[in-house]
Amino acid sequence: MPTMTVSGHQYDLDSRSVEAALQGALPEPIQEHFVVINGRRWPPKQVLALVTGLDRADFTTHQARRALTRLGFTAARAASPRERHRAGSPAAAPPRPAVSSTAERSESSVEALRPFIGLWVAVRGDEVLVAAPSAKEVVAWLAQHRQRAQSMFRVLDSEQAINGAAPQ
Amino acid sequence: MRFAFRALPAAGGGTLTPRPVIDIALEGLPDAPMECLLDTGALRTRMSAELAPLAGIELSGALTEEFYIGGLKTAGVLARVGLTVTDGTDEFSWDAPVWFCDPWPHPFGWAGLEGFLHYFLVTIRAYDGYLDIEPQP
Numbered sequence: 001m002p003t004m005t006v007s008g009h010q011y012d013l014d015s016r017s018v019e020a021a022l023q024g025a026l027p028e029p030i031q032e033h034f035v036v037i038n039g040r041r042w043p044p045k046q047v048l049a050l051v052t053g054l055d056r057a058d059f060t061t062h063q064a065r066r067a068l069t070r071l072g073f074t075a076a077r078a079a080s081p082r083e084r085h086r087a088g089s090p091a092a093a094p095p096r097p098a099v100s101s102t103a104e105r106s107e108s109s110v111e112a113l114r115p116f117i118g119l120w121v122a123v124r125g126d127e128v129l130v131a132a133p134s135a136k137e138v139v140a141w142l143a144q145h146r147q148r149a150q151s152m153f154r155v156l157d158s159e160q161a162i163n164g165a166a167p168q
Numbered sequence: 169m170r171f172a173f174r175a176l177p178a179a180g181g182g183t184l185t186p187r188p189v190i191d192i193a194l195e196g197l198p199d200a201p202m203e204c205l206l207d208t209g210a211l212r213t214r215m216s217a218e219l220a221p222l223a224g225i226e227l228s229g230a231l232t233e234e235f236y237i238g239g240l241k242t243a244g245v246l247a248r249v250g251l252t253v254t255d256g257t258d259e260f261s262w263d264a265p266v267w268f269c270d271p272w273p274h275p276f277g278w279a280g281l282e283g284f285l286h287y288f289l290v291t292i293r294a295y296d297g298y299l300d301i302e303p304q305p
Contacts (some may be wrong), residue, residue, distance in 0.1 A: 009177050024177060052232065107175075107183070109175060110175045110176065110177045110183045111177075113176060113177050114177040117177060117179055118179075122200055134218070135200075135216070135218055135219060135222065136218065136222060138200065139197065139199075139200050141229075142199045142200055143199065147199065148198075148199045149200050149201065150200060150201065151189075151191040151201055151202075151203045152200040152201065152202055152203065153175075153202070153203035153275050153276045154275035154276070155176060155177065155275065156176055156178075156179060156184070156275050157175075157179050158179060
């Protein structure tokens, strides 16, 4: 297990211990940087604070990001709202779509939702803001972080759940 | 207002056919509009009963009806609530009957005749994968 120093303290960490430390927690809103853990996007500072118990003021985003990438997690930078708009993924208003753009957007939305099968999600455009076992937890998260979703629903865990409502 | 059909991942892999849905916000729950399947064959507009307390909607003592859905017996409780739909640019609010159901096996609500279709001119363009709704006076 690799040893790393964060804010003057030494920790023995590996990817499994990080994943375990996140059990039961929900990712906070992504400001700019994120790491991918268990198929979800997490703010690096939130992860390192949960793993080490340190105060977030004790380290920077870049230190957190570097520590987590050393453990094998993917890190990236979220597109700014302007960049997302340019990329054709509007937050709330679907553009007057052509057939191909609708199909492309559907595909990216589906892939964003796939890790959350069986969970309630709140989405904005193609971005999954939060996923949780109940609608109550999703609503609480939105209120806590002052986020507004475009839509909330449960990602199907069984195709019967949809076929009963709308026969194919 | 235009709403793109929404596709969902299939639990067994692949993708389910994109469906016509509208995101409808309950009064008291403006930050979490509920995805509702547009169901032109449904008389009622229905949502899961677990949403009612989150929106502060009181259901005790209200009119209740039992019915079967997909072979499952469930009970719906009627409440007249404020609803809002927006596409991010335009917004429309109306007051409508919604049946809050328990149990509710579906991952979304249903937008039916009462509660939704009575209030809008709806144009479904399934080939292009979207629907347009226009509030009616």
